[in-house]
Amino acid sequence: MELPQELVDAILYHIGDLSSLKSCSLVATTFAYSARRQIFEKIEISAFPLPSSNSTGRKFYELLSSSPHIAPLVKDLRIVLIQPNKLVENTPPSHEADSRELSLVLCYLINLTRISLLQNGSKLGGKFRSTKWDSMEDDLKTALVRVFSSSRLEAVHLRGFSIESPRQLLSLFSQAVSLKEMALSRLYFTQYEPWPESQPWRPQLRTLLVNDNYSSACCPYLMNPQICLEHVSTLTLVTTSVELRHKMIQATGVESLHLTVYDRIECTPDTFGANLRFIHSWSGEILDILGTIFETCPPNSPLEHILIDGRIDLQSRNYRNINATIEATVDRLCALRTIEIRTIPEHAILLHNGRRWFKLRYPR
Template sequence: MLLPQELFDAIIDEIHDKETLKACALLSSAFLPPSQRNLFRKVQLGGHSRDISAPLAEFPHLVSYIRDLTIYVWDTASNFAAVPAVLRSVQNIESLAVFGRAVNWNRLGYEASSALLDCLSRPSLRRLDLKHVEGVPTAFILAATAIPVVSFEYVHMDLGGGISDHLRNSAPASRIRHLILNDGDPAVFAICDFLLHPRKNPAYTQQIERLEIRIDQHSVSQFERIMGACAATLKCLAVDATDLIRLPLLPSVLEVEIKVFIGDNRRLPLFFSSNLSQVASSLPLVETITLVFVVAPLPPEVRWPNVAPLPIFGPSFMDRTQLLHLRQVHCKLLRREHYSGDMRAVFDRFVPAMESRMPGLQGTGILKCSLAEGCGKA
């Protein structure tokens, strides 16, 4: 009895190992299409990735399988020549990333740059990531506002004649729902000023529901403006702060995440208590508070200090004069890059340290501690 092709497809879709998928592709004609679809769903061009320009050119149908495409701008290898052709052929792309190493956008060349701009108009595109790229044309940033999820990390705009010259009536309607901004360099101000420019109506920030920002002393004022502009619609806020911040009133936020890098002696930064205390007055409807503690590469035998409780989670917390909607405080311990210590040993000390800092949560079921996957980066 012949099994339906849908069953083969469903089985192959559960396989994520590339070598296994390659073996399946050679096994039978029934396994070939679903194996290729999964092998070429996520493709990287340039950088240190394998040169796949030859198979893409020889078998152009493979391009139709691409959903997640990453382009490394700094590369000069032959596979970078495939970028324009791939961008113009991929019609169902969902995620696009352009990564550089502080290189200029001009490294792409006219053909690739034009194809990238055209790619932003694909209806299927749901996410754009730009990182470490200088001289990004304002027209590209303008087109990016039509994408639901946008990440700008260390991105420098080429303003040319200025922001106002690029805000035309033909600009796409803003669809940004999730915005990620990360850059302590003053160059990020150009993107902030662009997003907040008064000549654009409605503003690019007025539909954002999730905001992720990394704040330092150079960017704090700009990001305070961004938070304020998103206040009416913002539901999720993730803040990576290296200094004291000022949270505006965010009446719709239900989830907040605060990231902290743990320094010598596992001591919390002096500004952490003040930043956390603002949650009570600035986020009146918050339901979930996630605290991410990133462990620096220090020996695991360094102990967590037993110090005074955090102000809003002291013994009087259950009086519930504030944070009336709080349902969970999730403390995550995350390993920083290059840390090779025993994370389990660190976590065994982390849990009682968090419990001692939040005595008002003991016995409530609100406090949760976990050892997170992945690596935190500075």
């Protein structure tokens, strides 16, 4: 008796490892499609500046050429541009050698909903390397623009690129009406032409990550009144500018906030907003940021969960009094349910004040 396809799909959905999925694809015809769909749904390929037999981009192109039925199964594509450790004389710009294969791969993949284009994390002269968008081969740029402007595209991640201006960057996605997630990391601008105020840019973004460290600042150029961020509910910010951090938070309807704080965080009651329910921060000094949140978060805030990663000064008087500090403060924040502090090494205890549980992680 054959199993219903829905049951087969449900079984294979809970199989996590690739080798098991490959084995399942050989069991029966009803298993084959569901297993292959999971195997090829998310693909990562690499591209090298010089011809290389190790280029997974080239191998994937050969696979698609011989088995075109695989292409519609791919929904999430991650392209990693690999730079050599040392510069080689007359080395062509990154990805030129594989640009033809990459552009053809992108032409095959008509059902993409997510794409990541990432420069690997190597440094040169103390600075992260970047790939110049305008120096890329025309066929590859054309293929990428087609994907970026697709009405199917829901998520995009760009890291390590040198782009002419914020206007050029945002124009790549001006037609992506389904875009809900965007991550922008280590982007460098050669000019600073902002998005025109006469032209609205209104993707339905729900998740936004901006990392301004080691690169030009994206945050100021996303503050244009014609750029709609009010639907963003999950916001991740890595920036040293307190002012930009405040403006970005206030421009969104953020419910889940993720921050990397390099100095003492500065908060006002407006920082938390009317919708904020979860805050996650990495900080060089956990107790400072925790104390600031407690001091400035308004009593009527809907904040339910606090998660902080970082370091604790074991000699600090605040550290020795941390339990008392939390228990003395939580009654003021009526919606608060959990506080989790994570450090290395980790040790967990639960605090309970009669009504709610609080999870604390701190060194022994």
